[in-house]
Amino acid sequence: MPKLDSSPERASQQAPGLGHDLASPDFYAVRALLTEEERQVQETVGRFVDERVLPIIAECFERERFPRELVPEMARLGLFGATFSDYGCAGLSNVAYGLIMQELERGDSGVRSFASVQSGLCMFPIHRYGSDEQKRRWLPAMARGEKIGCFGLTEPDGGSDPGAMKTTARKTGGDWVLSGAKMWITNGTIADIAIVWAMTDAGVRGFLVERGMPGYTTRDIHHKFSLRASITSELFFDNVRVPEANRLPLAEGLGAPLSCLTQARYGIAWGGVGAAIACYREALAFARQRVLFGEPLIHKQAIQVRLADMLRRITTGQLLALQLGRLKDAGTMHHAQVSLAKWNNVRLGLDVARDARDLLGAGGISVECCPIRHMLNLESVITYEGTETIHQLIVGREITGVSAF
Amino acid sequence: MKILVVIKQVPDSTTTIRVRPDAEDIERAGVKMVVNPFDEFAIELAVQLREKRQDVASITALTVGPAAAAEALRTVLAIGADDGIHLQDPAFDRLDELQTAALVAATVKDAGYDLILRGKQEIDLDSGQLGPALAELLDLPHVGAATRFELSADGKRFAANRRIEGADEVVEGSLPAVVTIEKGLVECRYPSLPNLMKAKKKPVRTVTAADVPGVSDIVGALGGTQVHRLEPPPQRPPGKVLKGEPAEMAAQLVRLLREEAKVV
Numbered sequence: 022m023p024k025l026d027s028s029p030e031r032a033s034q035q036a037p038g039l040g041h042d043l044a045s046p047d048f049y050a051v052r053a054l055l056t057e058e059e060r061q062v063q064e065t066v067g068r069f070v071d072e073r074v075l076p077i078i079a080e081c082f083e084r085e086r087f088p089r090e091l092v093p094e095m096a097r098l099g100l101f102g103a104t105f106s107d108y109g110c111a112g113l114s115n116v117a118y119g120l121i122m123q124e125l126e127r128g129d130s131g132v133r134s135f136a137s138v139q140s141g142l143c144m145f146p147i148h149r150y151g152s153d154e155q156k157r158r159w160l161p162a163m164a165r166g167e168k169i170g171c172f173g174l175t176e177p178d179g180g181s182d183p184g185a186m187k188t189t190a191r192k193t194g195g196d197w198v199l200s201g202a203k204m205w206i207t208n209g210t211i212a213d214i215a216i217v218w219a220m221t222d223a224g225v226r227g228f229l230v231e232r233g234m235p236g237y238t239t240r241d242i243h244h245k246f247s248l249r250a251s252i253t254s255e256l257f258f259d260n261v262r263v264p265e266a267n268r269l270p271l272a273e274g275l276g277a278p279l280s281c282l283t284q285a286r287y288g289i290a291w292g293g294v295g296a297a298i299a300c301y302r303e304a305l306a307f308a309r310q311r312v313l314f315g316e317p318l319i320h321k322q323a324i325q326v327r328l329a330d331m332l333r334r335i336t337t338g339q340l341l342a343l344q345l346g347r348l349k350d351a352g353t354m355h356h357a358q359v360s361l362a363k364w365n366n367v368r369l370g371l372d373v374a375r376d377a378r379d380l381l382g383a384g385g386i387s388v389e390c391c392p393i394r395h396m397l398n399l400e401s402v403i404t405y406e407g408t409e410t411i412h413q414l415i416v417g418r419e420i421t422g423v424s425a426f
Numbered sequence: 427m428k429i430l431v432v433i434k435q436v437p438d439s440t441t442t443i444r445v446r447p448d449a450e451d452i453e454r455a456g457v458k459m460v461v462n463p464f465d466e467f468a469i470e471l472a473v474q475l476r477e478k479r480q481d482v483a484s485i486t487a488l489t490v491g492p493a494a495a496a497e498a499l500r501t502v503l504a505i506g507a508d509d510g511i512h513l514q515d516p517a518f519d520r521l522d523e524l525q526t527a528a529l530v531a532a533t534v535k536d537a538g539y540d541l542i543l544r545g546k547q548e549i550d551l552d553s554g555q556l557g558p559a560l561a562e563l564l565d566l567p568h569v570g571a572a573t574r575f576e577l578s579a580d581g582k583r584f585a586a587n588r589r590i591e592g593a594d595e596v597v598e599g600s601l602p603a604v605v606t607i608e609k610g611l612v613e614c615r616y617p618s619l620p621n622l623m624k625a626k627k628k629p630v631r632t633v634t635a636a637d638v639p640g641v642s643d644i645v646g647a648l649g650g651t652q653v654h655r656l657e658p659p660p661q662r663p664p665g666k667v668l669k670g671e672p673a674e675m676a677a678q679l680v681r682l683l684r685e686e687a688k689v690v
Contacts, residue, residue, distance in 0.1 A: 042456045044442065047456070050456070057496075057500070058622065058623065058626065060497070061497065061500065061501060061504075061617075061622050062619055062622060064458070064460075065616055065619065065622065069616055097615075097618060098616055098618050098619060099618040099619035099620045099621075100619065103619055109620070110620065111618075111619040111620040111622070111623050112620070112623055113619060113623065117619075121619075
């Protein structure tokens with residue numbers, strides 16, 4: 022039970038068994054609210070992040086490299102599609118899935134993004150809206166990490182109003198012909214399959230566009246200051262013929278892609294906490310050992326206020342994410358609740374990362390320190406999967422009954 | 427071939443350990459507990475033997491510990507053990523390693539295990555006695571801190587290496603045997619999440635003092651040690667920072683090394 026104040030008399034005053042852990046941190050004993058299975062999932066993935074992600078991730082970020090070698094390892098762990106109980110998946114609770122996302126993002130938002138896209142944005146729509154044939158063909162291979170997916174909804178002209186999409190699908194004979202472009206697509210150039218949303222005469226429909234289909238090309242987006250350990254791409258569709266068998270038969274209308282976003286946003290709500298935890302830990306360790314004006318930084322009121330504020334944010338985020346997960350497991354979660362959590366927890370992650378970056382002083386600008394990497398990553402995370410403003414407006418619409426987009 | 431892997435749940439090496447105010451134990455609330463890392467090598471070896479051979483019929487994991495130790499057992503089941511034995515009774519809580527070995531021996535002596543594996547030491551109390559004591563009590567050969575382990579094709583004999591000062595000792599023996607494992611013999615896998623879920627369905631038999639006939643006599647006859655109290659290690663004294671010109675600092679350093687550290 023690590024404490025900020027390690028003096029023995031203070032330690033002995035502590036009620037035994039309270040178990041508030043200020044180092045991990047777990048100030049409100051949230052871990053005790055998890056099932057044994059959920060704790061084990063968190064510990065297993067946490068260990069993977071400590072041993073396999075953290076030693077390489079700073080260099081990946083610096084060199085703009087996605088650590089693709091981690092994909093088979095994540096697959097062996099069973100991270101992809103972990104909430105499904107068929108097609109070789111683990112059948113975990115949504116809380117356990119959230120903890121996976123939290124741990125991965127404690128490593129890096131780019132690594133978490135890969136897993137989010139594979140599970141929440143690609144396997145989920147195939148599982149929910151796909152035919153048996155599509156499920157059999159893709160889900161086991163995607164769970165094994167042998168096939169990688171990407172999700173094409175956002176377009177070059179904007180993402181917040183997906184109903185205005187310009188990518189079209191025309192029925193020609195038995196097939197469909199797709200035209201248009203998608204942008205800011207995670208995993209695009211390495212994906213074997215793209216879940217592409219296009220406007221048809223009957224509204225939005227989803228298509229499984231496979232690498233190698235004539236007219237389908239992809240290109241990486243470079244010069245990013247964010248998510249540098251993740252691949253971000255553009256997708257181009259120049260009259261791509263897609264067989265009817267590759268259309269998601271149960272996906273009708275914009276609600277289908279939005280339901281995928283709800284899955285991904287749910288995971289991001291947990292991820293923001295993970296990034297904040299990484300930054301808090303590094304700031305705390307630094308403040309303990311760095312001496313200023315003759316004493317360690319932790320003796321300074323200004324530093325204690327800032328650490329306390331980080332802990333406050335993280336603790337609220339942990340409780341928010343956990344209750345959201347319990348609602349999702351109970352089947353009663355509302356998408357506006359996901360919006361509030363994504364908004365709150367990414368915002369807290371960004372705020373904690375920025376403050377931790379500042380607290381680290383000059384050294385904090387180095388890629389060797391995680392806060393600046395998380396801070397830059399979270400600039401993407403606060404924008405993608407619904408900008409902060411969009412989520413505020415979703416909650417606002419819930420309060421007022423008036424759509425103000 | 428039946429393999430038994432004896433594991434222990436220990437505090438994670440990254441947690442901060444605090445002695446309880448009554449000095450009888452460490453503060454356990456909020457402390458993250460894990461499978462003893464050396465015991466993880468033992469279960470990994472067992473699973474690799476089964477993957478390589480056709481004749482491994484079962485892998486059983488056994489632990490002595492409180493109710494919470496079931497979590498460690500479940501981790502090992504997820505890595506690949508088939509079933510578990512959990513020796514759990516308030517009467518077992520204060521046994522030393524020799525007494526624990528006697529308890530385990532009394533529990534498994536008639537079960538016909540061909541190979542009993544264990545880590546070479548425990549990262550918490552660091553005694554390393556359980557493996558050798560268990561071998562002695564079961565009257566089996568024992569190899570300690572093995573860095574290589576192989577079974578003969580017929581599964582009747584084993585060969586193992588041990589690292590000793592300036593050499594590798596190569597030993598052979600016949601099964602059944604007890605082997606404790608040194609770091610580096612195998613590289614541990616992570617338990618996969620689907621296997622963590624399946625582990626919940628694997629059978630774990632809970633054994634209490636009442637299930638081991640004559641256990642108090644067996645254990646009592648051994649005598650044993652008692653933990654009297656735990657004391658936190660003394661605070662590390664603060665370091666000294668030398669000041670001045672390089673030549674002065676070098677002179678100070680030499681004087682301190684000679685007079686205070688007494689190393690030159």
